Amino acid sequence: MSISGGPSPVLVLEGVTVRRSSALLLDGVTCRVPAGACTMLVGPSGAGKSTLLRLLNRFEEPTAGAVSYQGRPLPAWDVLALRREVALVAQRPVVLTDRVLDELRIGRPDLDEDAAAALLGRLGLPSGAVGRATSGLSGGEAQRVCLARALAVEPHVLLVDEPTSALDAHATKAVERVIGELVADGMTVVVVSHDAAQVRRIADQVLVLEDGRLIASGTADRIASLQEGV
Numbered sequence: 537m538s539i540s541g542g543p544s545p546v547l548v549l550e551g552v553t554v555r556r557s558s559a560l561l562l563d564g565v566t567c568r569v570p571a572g573a574c575t576m577l578v579g580p581s582g583a584g585k586s587t588l589l590r591l592l593n594r595f596e597e598p599t600a601g602a603v604s605y606q607g608r609p610l611p612a613w614d615v616l617a618l619r620r621e622v623a624l625v626a627q628r629p630v631v632l633t634d635r636v637l638d639e640l641r642i643g644r645p646d647l648d649e650d651a652a653a654a655l656l657g658r659l660g661l662p663s664g665a666v667g668r669a670t671s672g673l674s675g676g677e678a679q680r681v682c683l684a685r686a687l688a689v690e691p692h693v694l695l696v697d698e699p700t701s702a703l704d705a706h707a708t709k710a711v712e713r714v715i716g717e718l719v720a721d722g723m724t725v726v727v728v729s730h731d732a733a734q735v736r737r738i739a740d741q742v743l744v745l746e747d748g749r750l751i752a753s754g755t756a757d758r759i760a761s762l763q764e765g766v
């Protein structure tokens with residue numbers, strides 16, 4: 537149970553600052569990511585959203601402050617073990633193998649073809665996608681293959697950076713539905729989004745970043761009313 541009595545935080549940031557060269561990417565951010573909920577990171581371009589997301593599985597290191605997962609500071613975790621539990625899907629899809637099935641087996645070599653096809657189908661990809669060459673995937677297809685690759689490992693926490701930025705409305709709906717199902721099944725999901733309507737549809741908690749600082753947090757309704765000046 538958390539100190540505040542709300543849902544237990546699975547990830548905690550305390551006074552996190554990230555400085556690269558002379559740039560201040562994050563400036564003293566303190567926040568909690570509750571377990572089994574969808575937390576969304578919003579804010580203008582360059583606000584530090586991707587940087588914050590990447591801190592959560594040690595693709596970035598803080599210059600000051602600390603991040604902990606399950607009550608343990610991240611440096612106390614074996615980094616590969618951490619990344620199996622806390623999976624990140626980057627904004628730009630990067631495929632590493634020649635075939636979609638091989639891609640989904642990178643972190644889960646025993647994944648059978650039917651399970652892989654079912655996972656892709658949940659994300660709105662057509663049957664047959666599992667047998668395709670990765671070289672012919674569109675940006676939106678590659679984005680979903682990368683999401684499926686992360687889900688194949690069955691992480692406890694899923695970090696996704698603008699997962700629907702290259703998708704049409706139909707595919708966006710499929711991805712949002714899957715995120716909702718994962719959260720209903722107890723997964724913790726953190727999503728970076730620029731889509732205010734999407735935030736209202738799927739966020740349990742919203743963290744608003746601006747110029748590297750956390751300027752507001754709360755439910756989607758609370759954040760919407762703050763932004764409307766109500």
Ligand SMILES: Nc1ncnc2c1ncn2[C@@H]1O[C@H](COP(=O)(O)OP(=O)(O)OP(=O)(O)O)[C@@H](O)[C@H]1O
Pocket residue numbers: 556557559560561579580581582583584585586587588
């Ligand atoms: N290695 C780096 N060195 C210097 N500046 C950097 C570095 N990495 C990122 N930045 C800058 O830090 C700021 C925050 O970047 P970040 O990618 O976290 O923002 P963001 O909120 O995710 O933006 P967007 O919505 O455009 O994806 C940006 O101004 C970016 O140019």
